[in-house]
Amino acid sequence: xxTPFEPRLLAGPPPASGPERLEEHRARLGALPPSTDRxxxxxxxxxxxxxxxGGAGFPVGRKWRAVAEHSAGDAVVVVNGxxxxxxxxxxxxxxxxxxxxxxxxxxxxxEAVGAPDVxxxxxxxxTAARRVxxxxxxxxxxxxxxxxxxxxxxxxxxxxxATAVVHYLNAGDARPTFxxxxxxxxxxxxxxxxxxxxxxxxxxxxxxxxxxxxxxxxGRGATRGSAxxxxxxxxxxxxxxxxxxxxxxxxxxxLSTAASxxxxxxxxxxxxxxxxxxxxxxxxxxxxxMRERELGFGCGVVSFSGPDTCGVAATAEIMTYMAGATxxxxxxxxxxxxxxxxxxxxxxxGTAPDRDLERIGGWAAQVDxxxxxxxxxxxxxLLRSALRVFADDFARHQARRRCPAGRAAVA
Amino acid sequence: MxxxxxxxxxxxxxxxxxxxxxPERITLDEWGYPVIEPGPVPERLLSRARxxxxxxxxxxxxLRQAAVAPATTGSRAGIRPARTGA
Ligand SMILES: Cc1cc2nc3c(=O)[nH]c(=O)nc-3n(C[C@H](O)[C@H](O)[C@H](O)COP(=O)(O)O)c2cc1C
Ligand code: SF4
Ligand code: SF4
Numbered sequence: 001x002x003t004p005f006e007p008r009l010l011a012g013p014p015p016a017s018g019p020e021r022l023e024e025h026r027a028r029l030g031a032l033p034p035s036t037d038r039x040x041x042x043x044x045x046x047x048x049x050x051x052x053x054g055g056a057g058f059p060v061g062r063k064w065r066a067v068a069e070h071s072a073g074d075a076v077v078v079v080n081g082x083x084x085x086x087x088x089x090x091x092x093x094x095x096x097x098x099x100x101x102x103x104x105x106x107x108x109x110x111e112a113v114g115a116p117d118v119x120x121x122x123x124x125x126x127t128a129a130r131r132v133x134x135x136x137x138x139x140x141x142x143x144x145x146x147x148x149x150x151x152x153x154x155x156x157x158x159x160x161x162a163t164a165v166v167h168y169l170n171a172g173d174a175r176p177t178f179x180x181x182x183x184x185x186x187x188x189x190x191x192x193x194x195x196x197x198x199x200x201x202x203x204x205x206x207x208x209x210x211x212x213x214x215x216x217x218x219g220r221g222a223t224r225g226s227a228x229x230x231x232x233x234x235x236x237x238x239x240x241x242x243x244x245x246x247x248x249x250x251x252x253x254x255l256s257t258a259a260s261x262x263x264x265x266x267x268x269x270x271x272x273x274x275x276x277x278x279x280x281x282x283x284x285x286x287x288x289x290m291r292e293r294e295l296g297f298g299c300g301v302v303s304f305s306g307p308d309t310c311g312v313a314a315t316a317e318i319m320t321y322m323a324g325a326t327x328x329x330x331x332x333x334x335x336x337x338x339x340x341x342x343x344x345x346x347x348x349x350g351t352a353p354d355r356d357l358e359r360i361g362g363w364a365a366q367v368d369x370x371x372x373x374x375x376x377x378x379x380x381x382l383l384r385s386a387l388r389v390f391a392d393d394f395a396r397h398q399a400r401r402r403c404p405a406g407r408a409a410v411a
Numbered sequence: 412m413x414x415x416x417x418x419x420x421x422x423x424x425x426x427x428x429x430x431x432x433x434p435e436r437i438t439l440d441e442w443g444y445p446v447i448e449p450g451p452v453p454e455r456l457l458s459r460a461r462x463x464x465x466x467x468x469x470x471x472x473x474l475r476q477a478a479v480a481p482a483t484t485g486s487r488a489g490i491r492p493a494r495t496g497a
Contacts, residue, residue, distance in 0.1 A: 178421045330420035331444035339441075366440045372421045 005218060007242040008226050009202050015097050019132040022139040025100035032104050032208060041112040042068060045204055048212035049224055053090075054080055054160070054197035055271055055299045057287050060204060063194065066184045067113040070192035075115035077146075078169070078188065078195045079106050081122035081129060082153045082160030085269045086321070087301045090228035091198040093240040095122065095129035098202060099136035103148070105201025108208040110146045113194055117147050121165055124152040157270070157325035161373050162195040164327070175327040176373035197299075199228055220246025222288040227297070229285065231256045233304035243285060250281035252302055263307040264389060268298025270318055271378030273385035274311070277304070296381075311390025312397045315383065316341070316348040322379040326371075333376040336367035340383060347397040357398045361387070413451035413477040416460055420444075422471035429472050432463035451477055 012028050046061030067075050083091040094102055106118045122130050137148050153159050159174040166187045168174035187193025207215045216224035223245040232238035253259035262277045273295050287297040323341035326333050340363050346352040368380045425443040436448040452460045464472045
């Protein structure tokens with residue numbers, strides 16, 4: 001088989017020893033190499049094939065180039081540390097334990113796109129992460145370079161969406177916008193803006209040091225490199241691990257008590273998809289492969305649930321959350337998700353009128369792709385996967401029989 | 412030059428006036444919000460498409476030149492739902 005994978009982002013002192021200090025970080029990894037030509041750094045990141053880790057998997061180098069093309073040395077880099085996804089914890093692990101890797105990545109990006117300002121946009125509820133980052137910024141105070149600002153992001157799923165981030169930083173309103181100009185053209189203060197996920201930037205910090213070929217040395221399939229995942233289940237607390245892309249779901253399960261007796265798994269988080277565990281046991285966690293199978297790597301959530309979990313109740317819980325998390329701006333998203341959530345809830349409770357299941361399908365078709373942002377699309381993708389994977393559960397609930405063995409909602 | 416109808420789903424309040432002017436391309440969903448046929452508006456419907464856009468009380472609908480190339484980054488390249496691929 002393969003040689004064991006050595007963590008990269010999570011190399012260094014164990015998490016229990018707290019945040020890595022600047023001296024430790026520099027002693028371990030050295031300073032960021034001095035920049036030569038902006039384009040050079042961008043080419044290296046492009047050649048690495050690094051994909052964004054906020055969920056969309058957009059190529060990072062291509063985004064840097066787009067911002068650089070619009071920048072006259074006046075761009076803004078926003079580090080997206082909102083991490084609103086309820087089942088994800090990986091950005092927090094980086095911010096709390098490897099703050100200087102995140103700051104290095106932001107500095108490399110700022111250099112590459114021509115940005116005098118970096119804004120760390122970190123969820124208000126992530127208090128430890130904000131405290132550690134504030135300290136890390138202070139440790140670097142006397143170094144010249146970019147200005148780094150720390151901003152507390154409002155709580156909520158939507159607050160991390162790129163246009164909502166820019167809107168909040170400009171006007172204190174963390175709702176998505178629908179403007180002709182994208183953030184990379186006109187974002188914060190009207191300047192070209194790079195909105196990039198925390199992990200994407202931490203990866204870029206390593207690529208800037210060790211190069212694209214080094215980055216591509218790990219990985220078991222088409223997608224190269226490593227990624228953080230958050231593994232959770234009914235038992236135990238969520239754990240964050242680093243894997244090489246292409247690691248099969250079954251292998252992740254073996255490493256985790258969360259997976260004991262798993263029967264279903266949620267891949268990619270609330271924008272992702274449920275699958276039966278048997279179907280994906282050998283499935284590699286590789287964004288390219290997963291896409292072909294109508295799955296998504298998303299932000300790296302791998303959440304197991306056991307046979308005692310009721311798929312309908314679990315879906316009701318998630319859809320209720322998603323309906324409550326809209327920015328209340330676009331009709332089909334607001335009313336459609338609310339109708340769907342209520343119907344799934346009725347099904348879960350065994351109080352659904354005869355046609356509810358059918359109507360859910362009809363609503364889903366009317367909601368998909370109809371909002372200013374991708375929130376409704378993600379929610380509908382998840383719903384459809386649940387209707388497939390838990391088809392038997394849904395049918396039984398529609399027939400108004402109680403849930404077999406009174407299974408719990410806990411996913 | 413091909414023209415397309417563009418709806419701003421944030422502005423749209425679902426009055427449905429637009430659909431009255433151009434039922435061939437605009438239908439209303441269950442909640443009264445317009446569903447717009449994608450793609451260029453055929454020549455013969457252009458004047459009515461313009462009227463539909465002008466009739467919108469909140470300026471949510473516009474008739475505009477079809478984009479040359481799709482946007483690659485930014486708002487609409489946010490999280491992609493897992494199942495729609497690239
Ligand atoms: C509803 C919604 C919520 C989002 N929340 C986050 C988030 O909490 N953190 C994040 O990095 N990206 C989030 N995104 C994705 C961002 O829009 C954006 O694509 C991302 O920050 C870009 O960074 P990346 O290319 O490095 O992934 C969200 C997208 C949507 C549609
Ligand atoms: S699609 Fe939904 S979440 Fe996105 S801006 Fe519109 S109402 Fe808000
Ligand atoms: S007329 Fe305007 S507000 Fe009314 S449904 Fe059409 S686009 Fe929406």
